[in-house]
Structure formats: structure tokens, C-alpha cells
Amino acid sequence: MARRCVVLLMLGFALAATPALGDNGLGQQKQALDSKLAAVQAKIARVRAKEAALNTQIGGLTKQIQAYETRVTDVAGRLSALRADLDLRHKRLAALNALYRTQTQRVNFLRREYVLDAQRLSARLVGIYENPTPGTLQLVLQAKSMQDVLDEMDYLSRVADQDKQIAATVASAKHRVVVARRHTRKARQSVRNEANIINARLQQVAIIRDELLTSQSKLSKARSGKSLALTLAKSQEQAAARESQAIQAASAAIEARLRAAASGGSDTPPATPSAAGLIWPVSGPITSPFGPRWGGFHPGIDIGVPEGTPIHAAAAGTVIYCSWESGYGNLVVIDHHNGLATAYGHQSRIAVSCGQNVAQGDVIGYSGCTGFCTGPHLHFEVRVNGAPVDPLGYLP
Numbered sequence: 001m002a003r004r005c006v007v008l009l010m011l012g013f014a015l016a017a018t019p020a021l022g023d024n025g026l027g028q029q030k031q032a033l034d035s036k037l038a039a040v041q042a043k044i045a046r047v048r049a050k051e052a053a054l055n056t057q058i059g060g061l062t063k064q065i066q067a068y069e070t071r072v073t074d075v076a077g078r079l080s081a082l083r084a085d086l087d088l089r090h091k092r093l094a095a096l097n098a099l100y101r102t103q104t105q106r107v108n109f110l111r112r113e114y115v116l117d118a119q120r121l122s123a124r125l126v127g128i129y130e131n132p133t134p135g136t137l138q139l140v141l142q143a144k145s146m147q148d149v150l151d152e153m154d155y156l157s158r159v160a161d162q163d164k165q166i167a168a169t170v171a172s173a174k175h176r177v178v179v180a181r182r183h184t185r186k187a188r189q190s191v192r193n194e195a196n197i198i199n200a201r202l203q204q205v206a207i208i209r210d211e212l213l214t215s216q217s218k219l220s221k222a223r224s225g226k227s228l229a230l231t232l233a234k235s236q237e238q239a240a241a242r243e244s245q246a247i248q249a250a251s252a253a254i255e256a257r258l259r260a261a262a263s264g265g266s267d268t269p270p271a272t273p274s275a276a277g278l279i280w281p282v283s284g285p286i287t288s289p290f291g292p293r294w295g296g297f298h299p300g301i302d303i304g305v306p307e308g309t310p311i312h313a314a315a316a317g318t319v320i321y322c323s324w325e326s327g328y329g330n331l332v333v334i335d336h337h338n339g340l341a342t343a344y345g346h347q348s349r350i351a352v353s354c355g356q357n358v359a360q361g362d363v364i365g366y367s368g369c370t371g372f373c374t375g376p377h378l379h380f381e382v383r384v385n386g387a388p389v390d391p392l393g394y395l396p
Contacts, residue, residue, distance in 0.1 A: 035297055047236050054230040061223040068216040075209045082202045089195040096188040103181040110173050278314040278394045279360060281344060282367060282378050290390040299388035300343065300381035307348055307376035309367040313358045314342045314380075314395075322354045328379065329370025334358065341386075345379035346370050
């Protein structure tokens, strides 16, 4: 941008060796620069407004992300508690399963014992039936002493009581174990149901967490995009600010020349459109005219031609600039004297050197799309006393 300002100043001062220029041309130049300065300042204001909006959006996204982070932390805590609870249920279920297996084994054992005791009792009853127990009188007659009678009767009583007690004990133990196993089965089913409920809740909370993480990731990507846009906007603002400073410097220099022109006049008028005698540098349609464009000012015309099309000098003159210029790309400026100059931008290749004298129609370069452009074309300018004017007024 600073180099563009240099070109503008060069266009204004290139004819320093010629007689002093008229006041009117400098006024037009300053007016054009002031118009461009206003457009740049308006652009800066728009960019700053965009930055403020982006900052607001980024702040809102950051708050949403923080809220999601808090919710994710809470859900993660719930997940941890549910997993711990589920682990306890699984451990309790494993213990109940082991207890149920032990109780089942005990019931089976007591069933076998009861069957054996019942068989023994049945066999004893059959024996008593087949061999009836002698009566008390018979025992007394057969006994050798009273003590033998008492011992025999006590023995028979004890045997009967023992058989009954064994059967009752086994039946009672079996009943208790069956009842305990029933309770264990119920407890085991209850714990299994609780574990299933907790597992279902665990899956639901995990789904919620995944949804929160997905939303948080989307917001983070959106914030990154806004941050990138903010960075680009700041870069645009800085570039526009530098351009504004360069234009202000050029405007100040023109004001100085205006004051100098006011103190000492000139009798040599600049070339007029009717006497310019320019020719078209290339043959093609005008794709963008002279004047306001995109919130700024277009100081020339764009002529649509294919890349590599030869560019011809619009009139005889001296090449005063032949290099790269920001925005213009490869630029050639020809001084035609008497305050008239032409500029040829976006060239793919320059075919002349600075200080070279060219005749009207000489090839000075080839069209292209260097600098700021959207497709191959020639940017052509006509300047009077450094100020851009509509080239169509100077072309046949």
C-alpha cells in the first residue's frame, strides 16, 4: 500500500522538470484522494463493527461451552456413582448366588439323610411287626433279675425315642434350609432386578454424556471458526488502517503542492480529452467501469482479454514506473507529458524498462491476473496531473 502511495506521488511529481501545473488538476487529485480516504475509513468502521459482533458471538459460545463442561462434569460424577453402585450389586449378587448354591447342596444332603432315616425307621417298624416285642410279663419271667427287666424296658424306650427324634430333627433341618433358600432366591432376584435398573440408568446417563460431548465439540468448532474470522477481520482492519495512513500522507503532499501552485501560476495547460490522441491499449469488452465500486473508488477501467494478450502504449511517452505494485500487480506507468499519464496494471509480464521512451502502439507488456484480481484482464488508467479521470473520455 505504501508503494501505491509512492506511485500516486510519482504521478503527481514526475513532471517536476516541466512548468508548474494548474490548480484545478491538483484539486481534482486531492478530491479523489479524500473520497478514497472516506471509503477506507468507512471500511475500517465496518470491520470494527464486525469484530465487535464476532467478539460478542465468541463470548456467547464460550459461556455455552463452559455450561456444557459443567453439565458433562456432573454427568460424569453420576456415571461414576452408578458404576460403583452397580459393582456393589454385582458383588452382592455373586455372594447370594454362592449362598444359594450352598443351601441347595444342604437341602439335597438333608433330603438324602431324611430318606435314609425314614428307611431305617420303616425297617424297624417292619421288624417289630414281624417279631413282636415281648410283653412286660414275659420280660419279667425271662429276666434273671429285676435289674435286667428295667434295663430291657429302658433300652426299648430309648430306641423308640431316638428314632422319632432323628426323624423330627432331619425334617426340621430340611424345612429350615428350604425356607432359608426361598428367602435367598427372593433376595437374589431382588438384587438382580436392582442391578438391571441401575444398568439401564447407566446406559441412559452415558447417552446423555455422549450427546453433551457432541454438542460441546460442535460449539468448540464454531468458536474456532469465529476466532479465525476475527483474526482475518483484524488483519483487514490493520491493512485498511495502513492504506488510510498512506492516503492521508499523499493528501498532505498534494495540499503542499496546492499551496505552492497558488503562490506561482503556470501558463502551460494540461492535455485536454479532445487533444489527447490516445488509442486503445487492447481490444476487448469493459468488464468494470471507472468510478465508485464495492464501497470504494475504481480509478480506471477493466478490459477483459485473455492472459498473454499484448498491451500497446496508448500514446508516446516515457516509462516512469515498471515494477510490482501492491493491488496492481505488475504495473507500467507512462508519462505522456503536459500533465497526462497512463497506467497499465495486472500484467503477467512487463516488456519495457523504466526510463525507456516508447512510441504509440509499442508493446509494453502482456495481460494477466497479478495483484488483486478475479480473472485475466487489463486495468487501464488515465491520469491528469496525477488525478485519475475516466479513460473513456480520452479514448476514440
